[in-house]
Amino acid sequence: MFDKLETYLEANKARFEEELIDFLKIASISTDSDFATEVRKGARWVHDQFTQLGLTSEIVETEGHPIVYAESPPVVGAPTVLVYGHYDVQPTDPLEEWESPPFEPVRKNGNIVARGATDDKGQMLTHIKSTEAWIQTIGKLPIQLKFVIEGEEESGSENLRPFLEARKERLAADIAVISDSSQFSATQPAITYGLRGLAYFELLLTGPNRDLHSGTFGGAITNPINTLTKMLAALGDSAGRVQIPGFYDEVLPLSNKERRQFADLAFDEQAFKKQLGVKGLSGEEGYSTLERRWARPTFDINGIWGGYQGKGAKTVLPAKAGAKFSFRLVPNQQGDRIAQRLEQFLKTLLPSGIQMELVNHGHGNSVVVPLENRFMAAAADAIEQGFGKPPVYIREGGSIPVVSDLTEILAIDTLLLGWGRDDDNTHSPNEKFNLADFHKGIKSSLYLWHEIAQKSAASI
Amino acid sequence: MFDKLETYLEANKARFEEELIDFLKIASISTDSDFATEVRKGARWVHDQFTQLGLTSEIVETEGHPIVYAESPPVVGAPTVLVYGHYDVQPTDPLEEWESPPFEPVRKNGNIVARGATDDKGQMLTHIKSTEAWIQTIGKLPIQLKFVIEGEEESGSENLRPFLEARKERLAADIAVISDSSQFSATQPAITYGLRGLAYFELLLTGPNRDLHSGTFGGAITNPINTLTKMLAALGDSAGRVQIPGFYDEVLPLSNKERRQFADLAFDEQAFKKQLGVKGLSGEEGYSTLERRWARPTFDINGIWGGYQGKGAKTVLPAKAGAKFSFRLVPNQQGDRIAQRLEQFLKTLLPSGIQMELVNHGHGNSVVVPLENRFMAAAADAIEQGFGKPPVYIREGGSIPVVSDLTEILAIDTLLLGWGRDDDNTHSPNEKFNLADFHKGIKSSLYLWHEIAQKSAASI
Numbered sequence: 015m016f017d018k019l020e021t022y023l024e025a026n027k028a029r030f031e032e033e034l035i036d037f038l039k040i041a042s043i044s045t046d047s048d049f050a051t052e053v054r055k056g057a058r059w060v061h062d063q064f065t066q067l068g069l070t071s072e073i074v075e076t077e078g079h080p081i082v083y084a085e086s087p088p089v090v091g092a093p094t095v096l097v098y099g100h101y102d103v104q105p106t107d108p109l110e111e112w113e114s115p116p117f118e119p120v121r122k123n124g125n126i127v128a129r130g131a132t133d134d135k136g137q138m139l140t141h142i143k144s145t146e147a148w149i150q151t152i153g154k155l156p157i158q159l160k161f162v163i164e165g166e167e168e169s170g171s172e173n174l175r176p177f178l179e180a181r182k183e184r185l186a187a188d189i190a191v192i193s194d195s196s197q198f199s200a201t202q203p204a205i206t207y208g209l210r211g212l213a214y215f216e217l218l219l220t221g222p223n224r225d226l227h228s229g230t231f232g233g234a235i236t237n238p239i240n241t242l243t244k245m246l247a248a249l250g251d252s253a254g255r256v257q258i259p260g261f262y263d264e265v266l267p268l269s270n271k272e273r274r275q276f277a278d279l280a281f282d283e284q285a286f287k288k289q290l291g292v293k294g295l296s297g298e299e300g301y302s303t304l305e306r307r308w309a310r311p312t313f314d315i316n317g318i319w320g321g322y323q324g325k326g327a328k329t330v331l332p333a334k335a336g337a338k339f340s341f342r343l344v345p346n347q348q349g350d351r352i353a354q355r356l357e358q359f360l361k362t363l364l365p366s367g368i369q370m371e372l373v374n375h376g377h378g379n380s381v382v383v384p385l386e387n388r389f390m391a392a393a394a395d396a397i398e399q400g401f402g403k404p405p406v407y408i409r410e411g412g413s414i415p416v417v418s419d420l421t422e423i424l425a426i427d428t429l430l431l432g433w434g435r436d437d438d439n440t441h442s443p444n445e446k447f448n449l450a451d452f453h454k455g456i457k458s459s460l461y462l463w464h465e466i467a468q469k470s471a472a473s474i
Numbered sequence: 475m476f477d478k479l480e481t482y483l484e485a486n487k488a489r490f491e492e493e494l495i496d497f498l499k500i501a502s503i504s505t506d507s508d509f510a511t512e513v514r515k516g517a518r519w520v521h522d523q524f525t526q527l528g529l530t531s532e533i534v535e536t537e538g539h540p541i542v543y544a545e546s547p548p549v550v551g552a553p554t555v556l557v558y559g560h561y562d563v564q565p566t567d568p569l570e571e572w573e574s575p576p577f578e579p580v581r582k583n584g585n586i587v588a589r590g591a592t593d594d595k596g597q598m599l600t601h602i603k604s605t606e607a608w609i610q611t612i613g614k615l616p617i618q619l620k621f622v623i624e625g626e627e628e629s630g631s632e633n634l635r636p637f638l639e640a641r642k643e644r645l646a647a648d649i650a651v652i653s654d655s656s657q658f659s660a661t662q663p664a665i666t667y668g669l670r671g672l673a674y675f676e677l678l679l680t681g682p683n684r685d686l687h688s689g690t691f692g693g694a695i696t697n698p699i700n701t702l703t704k705m706l707a708a709l710g711d712s713a714g715r716v717q718i719p720g721f722y723d724e725v726l727p728l729s730n731k732e733r734r735q736f737a738d739l740a741f742d743e744q745a746f747k748k749q750l751g752v753k754g755l756s757g758e759e760g761y762s763t764l765e766r767r768w769a770r771p772t773f774d775i776n777g778i779w780g781g782y783q784g785k786g787a788k789t790v791l792p793a794k795a796g797a798k799f800s801f802r803l804v805p806n807q808q809g810d811r812i813a814q815r816l817e818q819f820l821k822t823l824l825p826s827g828i829q830m831e832l833v834n835h836g837h838g839n840s841v842v843v844p845l846e847n848r849f850m851a852a853a854a855d856a857i858e859q860g861f862g863k864p865p866v867y868i869r870e871g872g873s874i875p876v877v878s879d880l881t882e883i884l885a886i887d888t889l890l891l892g893w894g895r896d897d898d899n900t901h902s903p904n905e906k907f908n909l910a911d912f913h914k915g916i917k918s919s920l921y922l923w924h925e926i927a928q929k930s931a932a933s934i
Contacts (some may be wrong), residue, residue: 412689
């Protein structure tokens with residue numbers, strides 16, 4: 015059976031690439047309403063892929079861009095897998111930095127260069143092509159697949175949660191699969207089993223009722239910028255450890271097993287520093303760089319403003335100042351509890367003469383799929399087949415809101431199987447996707463449907 | 475003699491006001507080149523005033539707007555007084571907040587409302603009108619007067635120092651007089667005998683070579699905004715006391731006499747807070763609000779920026795952040811020593827992974843005229859004649875660069891005799907000058923020339 019499947023992949027390689035190029039020509043920029051027609055063209059393209067395979071497919075209208083939903087027939091005794099992906103792409107600015115037009119895909123050094131190549135058209139397509147291989151070769155899939163391919167991932171996914179909630183029963187599945195991230199390195203595939211959460215705030219301080227002259231009033235009137243720097247500085251120590259009382263109370267310590275796994279990864283700290291142009295790294299004491307990035311909470315100020323930002327000198331004692339800042343959260347921190355503790359702490363830091371407003375920009379909790387999850391081994395075996403090497407288990411410092419949505423609404427875990435690379439220029443000019451990775455991804459996906467069916471059968 | 479002088483003032487009150495109105499119609503905004511013709515008209519108007527009095531007067535060209543220089547004949551055995559003022563005015567924006575057009579002076583509640591009314595056309599004119607009274611009534615002045623009336627005070631006075639240096643001998647005088655500030659209150663005239671100095675800096679921090687994702691990198695990469703808040707917070711304690719080692723080393727403590735004088739002033743702290751819309755004041759412990767504003771050094775952040783300042787949330791770990799900040803200086807602090815100590819201290823606070831650039835925007839040292847200065851009593855007597863009440867001795871928290879220029883270049887002290895009021899809307903819409911203060915100022919000036927001649931004679 016696998017001979018036939020692999021032969022099919024080999025025979026259709028060139029066509030798969032041509033189809034990807036075709037898909038990448040669609041300028042489906044979801045955040046810019048000038049591109050609405052192109053976004054719809056993207057939805058139609060994905061829908062056509064599914065219908066050509068004989069899958070039930072539907073373009074579901076939302077208040078924004080449509081979601082493409084497709085499913086294959088149920089397979090008795092086998093699990094159901096929900097594949098999430100997105101057909102929309104990031105804007106292209108700065109356009110002048112692109113070496114070739116973003117929607118005119120070109121082949122270069124084994125890559126395909128175009129906006130959306132890795133994020134997420136190329137990666138998402140691997141699961142459609144693997145499905146095609148099963149259907150065209152064997153006539154059916156070993157499991158049931160449900161595809162949710164949205165068109166607003168790059169513009170806030172506002173209509174995804176309502177869709178998931180409205181179709182909860184229809185979307186029922188045993189596990190979700192998302193390919194929208196990266197391998198550990200160009201030569202080391204990975205499974206991402208953890209994401210950090212996020213709690214994002216904005217602090218607005220007001221002092222006097224108007225901008226004042228710093229000579230006439232300086233020394234007696236509390237300066238909102240001085241206060242802001244004091245309050246923000248108090249939120250973390252110089253090593254980056256958060257100083258909000260109770261902040262670490264619920265933090266689940268990293269297991270020794272995980273710490274060993276992280277330590278075993280061939281992470282090149284010198285190359286990392288060089289790539290970012292910094293002479294030194296910093297962070298919470300007692301933790302490695304990977305631990306700090308993947309599995310420890312953080313405090314980062316994302317923006318700050320106040321007073322005079324122009325050229326030269328202006329002796330103003332400003333009326334207002336503000337900042338945006340956020341905490342990355344880890345298991346088992348809860349965003350709402352962090353928000354309460356933060357507010358309490360900030361109030362104790364507020365001096366006389368300053369008023370504060372704390373805006374909560376929302377939060378998402380962290381997600382960790384237990385390494386013991388029954389589908390994790392299936393994914394590892396499939397990736398070994400596709401990439402010729404077993405994956406390592408990694409975490410990611412950022413947040414992917416859909417993953418916690420799937421957990422909360424559909425009560426399922428997600429396998430994050432990234433086929434991309436760190437240097438794929440996601441969200442940047444000259445986005446690319448390695449074509450070898452594209453084919454390895456298709457092959458891994460092809461084996462994944464089989465392994466999930468097998469692992470499940472074994473566990474019954 | 476004083477009967478004749480006072481009768482002259484009384485008889486010409488209406489004409490003096492009409493001349494002021496005439497002067498205020500000239501839109502001499504020095505900072506905006508569109509108004510260059512109006513600025514020159516202002517210079518010509520002042521020049522004409524002097525020539526009509528028979529004074530030697532000259533419109534001195536500079537690289538910018540001209541300076542009007544005039545002088546009366548020397549008086550043997552009597553001192554020479556240099557009067558400084560300016561005929562240029564601030565811009566008028568926001569224009570929509572003016573209740574009447576800024577260059578169409580109107581009378582309102584005993585005031586004249588127009589741009590430049592108090593700053594400095596109205597105040598400066600008092601010294602020309604008092605001179606007129608002496609010349610038209612007595613035929614001559616009791617002292618020699620030298621007038622330096624510039625046209626770039628509101629745009630940086632760039633050509634003033636070169637002028638003072640080039641004409642050093644010609645400008646030789648015993649004392650300078652400037653009326654470009656305020657009384658202590660509407661019912662309490664004052665002599666300002668001290669000004670704070672200023673040292674102004676800009677700190678620019680650079681972390682990674684580009685903006686990073688705060689999820690992927692947060693916790694391991696030093697965030698330049700976090701660092702900026704830490705470094706700035708370390709410069710002062712929560713009570714506003716500067717933490718730079720050695721910062722206070724040269725500070726001359728306030729004398730008990732001065733502290734008593736400040737304490738005796740009827741400063742209404744409740745009204746001050748209400749006017750500024752703040753619930754509380756703050757500042758260096760052990761000092762009163764007036765002491766903090768007038769005679770203690772400060773640290774104020776004047777501007778700050780970095781990262782994302784737009785709406786909503788952006789999870790950026792920015793590459794750069796910066797701030798502008800300044801210290802008000804008191805006797806005997808030296809701006810250049812403060813700059814050295816600041817730089818040394820900031821270097822000790824700089825973490826690995828961040829690079830800093832410290833820009834020095836220049837400094838001016840504080841100025842204090844000894845209360846024992848021989849002309850101080852003359853000014854006090856003159857003000858008592860003009861305002862019917864002896865003045866109080868006050869200091870001002872801001873800096874007036876020309877005062878230190880006069881000290882450095884001409885080696886003379888300055889009498890700061892402000893006829894304005896705190897609520898005159900200097901630099902703001904609806905600038906005004908009280909007409910009663912205008913006439914009291916003329917009368918004070920008239921007596922000042924006499925008192926200076928007397929005090930000098932007495933001291934010989």
